Amino acid sequence: MSHALPSRLSLRFFSASIALFLSVTVSASTPAAKISGEPGSISNTPPDMTYFALEGDTLSSIALRYTDKTSNATLLGKRNKISNDRTIPIGSAIVIPLELLPEEASQAKVVALAGQVTTKNKNGIETALSLGDMLYEYSVITTAKNGFLSLALPDESRISIPSNSQVLLAKLRMLKYTKSPRTEVRLQQGRVESRVSTLVSNKGRFEVTSPLAIAGVRGTHFRVGINDNGIASEVLSGAVAVGKITKPNALLLASGQGNIINQAGLGKAASLFAAPTLENGYQLQEKPTVQLAVSKMEQARGYRVQIATDAQAQNIIAEGRIVDTAYKVDGLIDGNYFSRVTAFDAAGLEGLPAVFPFTLKARPEPPFTVAPKAKLRAESVNFAWTEATDALGYRLQLASDAEFKQILIDQSEIKATQYTASKLPHAKYFWRIATLAQKNGKLDQGPYSDTQTFSFMPAQAMNPVTDTGANALSLNWPSEPGQSFLLEIASDASFSALYLSQQLSQPEISIPRPPSGLYFIRVKATDADGYVGAYSATQKVEIFTRWVSGNGEPIDIGGTVARPNF
Template sequence: MSISRTTLLRQCQTSLLAAICLSFSPLSFAQTPRGEPGSVLATPPDMTYFAQQGDTLSSIAKRFTDKAPNWTILGKRNHIADDRAIPIGTAILIPLELLPEEESEAKVLALAGNPTYKPVNGADTPLAIGTVVKEGTQIFTGKNGFITLSFPDNSRVSIPSNSQISFAKLRKTKYTASPRTEISLLEGKVESHVSSLLSNKGRFEVRSPLAVAGVRGTHFRVGVTAAGTANEVLEGGVAVNNPALKKSTGIILPAGKGNIISASIVGKAVDLLPAPKLSEQYLLQVRPTIQFLIDKSEAATGYHVQVSRDAQALDVLTENTFKDTRFKFDGVADGAYYVRIAAIDQYGLEGIPLTQAFTLKARPEPPFTVQPKNKIRSDKTDFVWTEASNAESYHLQVANDDQFKDIVLDQSNLKDVQFSSDAIKVGNYFWRIATVVIQKDGKSNQGPFSDPQAFSRLPAQTGAAFADSEGKEISFNWAAEPGQKFLIQIAKDPEFKTIYLARDTSAAELKIQRPDAGQYYIRVQATDPDGYVGAFSSTQKITIKARWVDSDGNAISTGGGTLGTGF
């Protein structure tokens, strides 16, 4: 005869059934699981087994707990007084802590550098993505190594450089795979992202020479330092203790707290330093050397910086500890990454990390700029740069501002390493150059521009004005600015291969003895007070005419002017 829940609750009010009613859980009324005889079902904090023909509590205890005497515990848990035959299909609750343990494993999810591992009775072997490690395995990350391991329950453990750990226990319960993990931290640090173990009664511990950190599901770090064992909790809560101390002094560290455990004391919980602040200007990196600059924290003694492929810093490419607030990394390929920065306090505890996504687009690298530099004096502006490897073309820009918001010249598809323009007027400018290459897929790829180079376009040097006075001397003069010095050249050919005269002067004029009749070419070059040597002025042609002279060398003149030779 079936009894409704309402009737049963009414009967529970009598003293005769009170004790029975106290043993009923909500699962007993409407949530009793059902399953095929002989099957099991995870129902934390128990495992439910559905009896099959011939089962007794003793046989069930022997089969699932390896100990037949455990039938008494099963009897109490299931309110069965005798070790008797169990009806087929009956749901028997078996506490998870009674289940035997079996071998588990961890797998390499990500790594950097050259970490190695040493299995039990094995030799040191390089680790690789996908390597499976078992209980008793030791792992060494080395100077530039980093490794992240994944577990069957999706927990993750990251081991940074210069660290050594061993898996003192790497097991799981039979039938329900409840984790039983114990990591011995011998040197360095370990960071753990542990999936919740509350429902499956799992255990996860990190043990160092001075401390034990036990969790039921959290995100925390444990490190071996000169002062002792450093514990830092980022999520959840961690129970920490030093088992060697006679008195029970363990404490629970909540999120945002940390402490140091030494040989003599379990340190009090202290606040972890807040996440540093990073300017948005570093979201796009355009140089092969990655750089970051954060606001200085007066409470920080240093900073731990990691560059990773993921926001959780499970796949770290490179990392380092810095004293200053500027951080630099080399050897990273173009791509999308994350930087994670944590301040380190006076106790050696790492604080709450800042995680920021950024993009590195530094290739193809721009050429080195050659000219113009600072200023020019020329009718045309010549831009010159070095040749970049594998360049298909170049992209040149000139602007009125260093942010290139007001562009006055934008010239792409330049095949040579120089370009001349007469469109640049007198004024102050900035210029930059970028490399364009052809990728394997046939698409063009322009790299970042070079750093902006400032220059001033000054009025071109004027040529030397010449007036033939018909005397023994001829003179030239030209426009000048205060403090300038000049080089004036006179040649017999427009290419200035045959120099007739070259003279340095600080005056903006030149007087020389009248040369022989003929065609001559003249140009002037100015040097500014700051040492800048300008371009030569445009070449001018002058004609020295033949003439009749007297015994003193003066020109013979008539009422109509100087008397020439007629040729």
């Protein structure tokens, strides 16, 4: 049962009879009469197939057997210069033009797929595609916003369909006997990129049609896309002849050139933008969000960045078109990838691609750092971080430089979420933390956290406190310009029973003599930049009982305050 090909006139936007032809020169084949072969065998000799006659063969029998039409005997006679349909000597070479051979069904195999991609067959049944699926003639393929697809044809040609595109496999056939491909991909929306195996040796045909154009090739790498200006054709390798249907081959596009075809006519050949480069630092990605930066190109109107698992970008798993130079993508697993980058000109032509390999190693993810931050006034340094999922341990590094060339502490397999370092000189330091987890039966270290820096400064001190027996208790401590202070005096070492808690702008205070007893004193400073330090070491002082005169002054006996002797 035959199926009528959907009319091109039904295609959206198909309102002009403009055609684009891509071609290469094919040298004349060797005359079939000079070829010898086993009787009954065939040989592919483009632009013909050569058959070596069996006993009793005639032009009519050969025409019926290989072209399905006895009437083609006349054409075979002219091509082989045989004037009548008589018996042909055994082993005679009979050339059969390839265009006379019947076609048989071919297929395309899904060899790379990512995201949401669906197909609708000739009966209108729509299904989601999977890797390894076979597609046949009249299949309509639709890729969603995150969908990407690569198809392989029997001759190893590749068809790549990026996101937001729709194509119809309008013709998917091959010539019987020679397997010469006959392929038509009809672009209905978006873009399609084709890498076509050379068709010179088998006189195959590969066409990409679109609402305004046809692209027919004989072995090349090219793109066809629908944009606001018309149909953009871009040649990455090979030579392409373009023109209207009424005037084919009007313009030759060499490798690295492109043009726009629209209802106004055939655009001039334009040089495609050179391949962009990426800013250094892309090679190793240590965060789940991959970040790439394109080096800005003058006059570029935007860039396309594609992420693939292969250097040829057949297996595209993510892409984006950006106006500025920054590109980010989430959702990739750790592994090796390739980014392919192109630039767009003002007409919407996409330039030559450049491919950059990079490695994503973002897991196990590092924990969030907690302390220290900015600066620290303490006797020792207490490092703290959050607990990471599935962590078996952590690795801490402390250095005196941001590049971690001068590492002072490199402590691995820390089980807790904190680590204390003592006896560090007062200085500026840099630190980072990484997670250790199990992967494939081995201990695997993830990337380090963002580098944290802090200044380790002397802890707040308090000068010794003694009871002189005077009516006032005077306290003082070291300070720096701009500091303010919180002084606490308590009757217990835990400072739960406060006798005094006072904010001070000066590093000293004089208070009325407290009642006799044991007291605990500490102070902490707030720096001019708002940093609140830790409390000083606790000072302990005993306020003793004394003898006083009638006016409340202490009684002095031999230069010493008199105390009760009981």
